[in-house]
Amino acid sequence: MVRHERRTQTIHRVVYRxxxxxxxxxxxxxxxxxxxxxxNPRHLEAIAPAEHHRRxxxxxxxxxxxxxxxxxxxxxxxxxxxxxxxxxxxLSGALxxxxxxxxxxxxxxxxxxx
Ligand SMILES: [Zn+2]
Numbered sequence: 001m002v003r004h005e006r007r008t009q010t011i012h013r014v015v016y017r018x019x020x021x022x023x024x025x026x027x028x029x030x031x032x033x034x035x036x037x038x039x040n041p042r043h044l045e046a047i048a049p050a051e052h053h054r055r056x057x058x059x060x061x062x063x064x065x066x067x068x069x070x071x072x073x074x075x076x077x078x079x080x081x082x083x084x085x086x087x088x089x090x091l092s093g094a095l096x097x098x099x100x101x102x103x104x105x106x107x108x109x110x111x112x113x114x
Pocket of ligand 1: 031033034035038039040043
């Protein structure tokens, strides 16, 4: 929170107003990069609360889906790498990244299996 124009407000709201434009009445600022502390004006979007809630829910669902995917790949990795040890590097590389290219891993696994 920062003190700006005699009001205490969040830094991203100040940045948005100063560098992007007015925030419509009742609108909230969404961090499109999902990093709550970010104040990069390119990552800020003024949206209606209903849309903000919808995006927040969608992102939470996406996190759950990825967590499940990660567990599934971890199980797959134990089973598969016991047979094809070379595939461990591919899988652990994919698991440590921000994205989990399951289709690509599946493709690689088929190549190892092929
Ligand atoms: Zn950001």
